[in-house]
Amino acid sequence: MYLKRKADAFLSQWKADPDRKPLIVKGSRQIGKTESVRRFAEANYESVVEINFAEEEKYKKIIVDGYGPADIIKNISLIDPSKRFIPGKTLLFFDEITAFPELATSLKFFCIDKRFDVICSGSMLGVNYKKIESNSVGYKKDYEMFSMDFEEFLWAKGYGEAAADMLEHMRALRPFNELETDVYQSLFLDFSILGGMPAVVAEYIRKNTFEGSLDTQKQLIADYKEDIRKYASGIDQTRILNVFNRIAPQLARENKKFQISKVAPGARFRDYRGCAEWLTDAGMANACYCMEFPELPLGGNYDPDVYKLYFADTGLLVSMLDDEAQEDLRANRNLGVYKGALYENMVGEALVKQGYRLYYYKREDSTLEMDFFIRSAASLIPLEVKAKSGKTKSMRTLIDSEKYGDIRYGFKLSGNNVGYENHIYTFPYFCAFLLKRFLPTFRPEEEAE
Numbered sequence: 001m002y003l004k005r006k007a008d009a010f011l012s013q014w015k016a017d018p019d020r021k022p023l024i025v026k027g028s029r030q031i032g033k034t035e036s037v038r039r040f041a042e043a044n045y046e047s048v049v050e051i052n053f054a055e056e057e058k059y060k061k062i063i064v065d066g067y068g069p070a071d072i073i074k075n076i077s078l079i080d081p082s083k084r085f086i087p088g089k090t091l092l093f094f095d096e097i098t099a100f101p102e103l104a105t106s107l108k109f110f111c112i113d114k115r116f117d118v119i120c121s122g123s124m125l126g127v128n129y130k131k132i133e134s135n136s137v138g139y140k141k142d143y144e145m146f147s148m149d150f151e152e153f154l155w156a157k158g159y160g161e162a163a164a165d166m167l168e169h170m171r172a173l174r175p176f177n178e179l180e181t182d183v184y185q186s187l188f189l190d191f192s193i194l195g196g197m198p199a200v201v202a203e204y205i206r207k208n209t210f211e212g213s214l215d216t217q218k219q220l221i222a223d224y225k226e227d228i229r230k231y232a233s234g235i236d237q238t239r240i241l242n243v244f245n246r247i248a249p250q251l252a253r254e255n256k257k258f259q260i261s262k263v264a265p266g267a268r269f270r271d272y273r274g275c276a277e278w279l280t281d282a283g284m285a286n287a288c289y290c291m292e293f294p295e296l297p298l299g300g301n302y303d304p305d306v307y308k309l310y311f312a313d314t315g316l317l318v319s320m321l322d323d324e325a326q327e328d329l330r331a332n333r334n335l336g337v338y339k340g341a342l343y344e345n346m347v348g349e350a351l352v353k354q355g356y357r358l359y360y361y362k363r364e365d366s367t368l369e370m371d372f373f374i375r376s377a378a379s380l381i382p383l384e385v386k387a388k389s390g391k392t393k394s395m396r397t398l399i400d401s402e403k404y405g406d407i408r409y410g411f412k413l414s415g416n417n418v419g420y421e422n423h424i425y426t427f428p429y430f431c432a433f434l435l436k437r438f439l440p441t442f443r444p445e446e447e448a449e
Helices: 006-016 033-044 057-063 069-079 101-113 131-136 150-154 162-172 178-194 197-207 213-231 236-251 275-281 314-319 324-332 338-353 393-400 429-441
Strands: 025-026 047-052 090-095 117-122 141-144 284-290 301-313 360-361 372-373 379-387 409-412 419-421 424-430
Touching: 006 033, 006 141, 025 069, 025 197, 033 047, 033 090, 033 117, 047 117, 057 069, 057 101, 069 101, 101 117, 101 131, 141 301, 150 197, 150 429, 162 178, 162 429, 178 197, 178 314, 178 424, 178 429, 197 213, 197 424, 213 236, 213 314, 236 275, 236 338, 275 284, 275 301, 284 338, 301 314, 301 360, 314 324, 314 338, 338 379, 338 429, 360 429, 379 393, 379 419, 379 424, 393 409, 393 424, 409 429, 424 429
Parallel strands: 025 117, 025 141, 047 090, 090 117, 284 360, 379 409, 409 424
Antiparallel strands: 284 301, 360 372, 372 379, 419 424
């Protein structure tokens, strides 16, 4: 079963560009990179030459004569004479380039040569990307792929027009009716429990039940841990594993700031520096950095040593709690302090998959805290996530106080319907994946003042 992905449209656009460069598809393991590239290749090329450097180490010798396309093609043909190289009609798909980063030097020469299209992919490219980048800078295009987002899940369930309908509700500030609310909330809850890993979603679609999904998720977690052992060096393996294993327990704390001292007995920050970045680069976690003060610009106004860590896929977080957590989330029971953490993780995941970086703010006296921030062209926008429909005291302070001049209004994501009151725009959780599409045409009265 092939599940439609947003990468499909991107690959078609890339192919349509007459000046296309070799493409590098980045993303964590098991998110569907290889399957998407294969499907695209079969539909668009007369010949596809696929090489997986992790599984076929003999192909690492193809650069013995140099990095030029002619030499590489000659040596591929020596290893497998059945592979066909038809100028203008052939795609070279180099999979798991992480196992052979030296090949990246050849991308410059393929880019200049232009006879063959090239796509490279790899499950741990974020961790080992510096060498690939330095060897091919200026001669390749990057595309970052994630596990499925809520819109892709809706496609898999047959709701092809749902996103457009939700976006129209947001733009018109028109509440969803009772039927729409029930259906979209139920779908979003299913998606949050399952996560966006294609193997999990495909199994769910085939069976129309959650049966087996937890086992698949647990195997994916085991694979992630094996990747850490494989790709992290020396003592860093243990430290990165310690951090990975503590993400879920630390999210359960009232203070969700990730504390290295809680990772292992005697753990010190200087020994664990870089572990969170490693997990983020690997696509296993999303780091949310604490702003030094809630003002623009976002990118130059945060403390890199103070952060929260979320799972890159909420379904995998749910699977790490206990075997009954899936049903608890559906039934809205027994989650305790994890409930707020799960909804924050859902929203953080949605933001990252839209291309946002994650930032939060907590004042030193702990009297003011905001879950996330995004921005429009003119304003810094606080974004509060409410597991329940509670008050937004910190949001009110940020909007009303003259100290925070870049903040004019805020967004609240909760179980409530679409609404607006006192400079706070409320949207249901299931609309979180649309924020980046919503903002360019959003004309709030606060920015007209």
